[in-house]
Amino acid sequence: MKNRQKPLAITMGDPSGIGPEIVVASLSKSSDGLKNIVFGCPKVMERAVKLSQSDLVVRVLDQIDEAEFSPGVIEVLQTSCFDTLPPFGSVNAVCGKAAYDAIVQSIRHAVAGRVSGIVTAPIHKEALSAAGISYPGHTEILADLGGAERVAMLLGNDEVRTVLVTVHCSLSEAIKRGDYAAQIAAIRLAHEGAIALGFKNPRVAVAGLNPHAGEGGLFGREEIEIISPAIKAAQKEGINVSGPWPGDTVFMQARKGQFDIVVAQYHDQGLIPVKYMGLEKGVNITLGLPFVRTSPDHGTAFDIAGQGIADSASLETAIKYANQLVRSKMKDTA
Structure with missing residues (x-):
């Protein structure tokens, strides 16, 4: 079953929040051979690796099929690229746009069947609004771009x-x-x-x-x-x-x-x-939705972002549930 399962897309979340660091923390732990691709900015993820004092190495992808899923490597599909990394803990329109772009790309790949599901790190609604994005949150973006009649x-x-x-x-x-x-x-x-x-x-x-x-x-x-x-x-x-x-x-x-x-x-x-x-x-x-989507049940935690103290437990749970739901879906369609 695992061999047939396509990778999960994990979005980086708002770069000014705890999303990137809890993604790194989650992927630093044993994944039992499961495949994950982070959608976001490689520079943001590299900063998160340093912040987390992790031994993981960021590998940049232009296409999903370039992923090798080698041990100790975070595969990052580049959906944005910062010239200057944004500060932690503040609402930033550029961060809102980068977080949104990662979500949009993950949805496109999920709809096309190139990923088995999506796990989203936290975004900030004010940052989305500052970027001129009218959606109030993940759920509405996923429903609209994912083609769901009702979610x-x-x-x-x-x-x-x-x-x-x-x-x-x-x-x-x-x-x-x-x-x-x-x-x-x-x-x-x-x-x-x-x-x-x-x-x-x-x-x-x-x-x-x-x-x-x-x-x-x-x-x-x-x-x-x-x-x-x-x-x-x-x-x-x-x-x-x-x-x-x-x-x-x-x-x-x-x-x-x-x-x-x-x-x-x-x-x-x-x-x-x-x-x-x-x-x-x-x-x-x-x-x-026509694909699996999970997320942690907390926000961007701007007050502690960048301090290396964010708890990744909820994101780890979201990844676990995403894999469980994907396997259940695969079993039903087998």
Whole structure:
């Protein structure tokens, strides 16, 4: 299986953040023979190697098929090149553009089937905006350029997993976007995502939008008019889904083992419970794409960038999950 598996694309992230150094730290550890290609600026990655005091050597690629995957070497497909390396810890339009270019190239190679999946290091949304890039984050870039009709964010660790109905938007906008189509799409993607993670008949719980899941309509009617009909429709499709459950207790029940995955209505409802258990344990998976994509569940950490103290555990987890999902996908299509 490993011999058939094409390399993973790992984007460098924002050059002013911790992305490059945690990429180096992750690749410095045993990869069990797995193949990875970093998409980004070779000079940025060389600085990260020096910062990490790693013995790895950066090898620059013009094409993916030039990769040799020799021990002790980081293969870097050049998607940008800095004349002067940017400072650590600050929002920089040039860094936003470089991070974006790495993502775009990784998507193109994934769509073409030249890489088995994508693992993205953290980017900074303000840097993207400063570069004139209108996307609010990775998920939207991947959905648009990856050709996906609808995607969902799955964030999880070994104890709790959640899929979001809405992602990067204001709370008022999330309420508008959480219509019937968004609800049933998130339920389906949660079901499919949990199966890919190894759950044979996943128990999907759907969180309510309002306090106490609306309390029978006293605190809002979204549960009655939108969420419940979507749950019933998904049940008719054979999905083992229940709810809507109160958002303040559903994650506790999932952690106790009552549910395998929770559909959350908006960004913070789903991400706070997962991140509270530790950023180093979490992974972000984008569902609905024609290729595998994972990432760590933390940001660029400008406050510690360049100090050589960033923890690479979450990125290592993202790489592990990406390989697991790729193998699952290969098995299904064999």
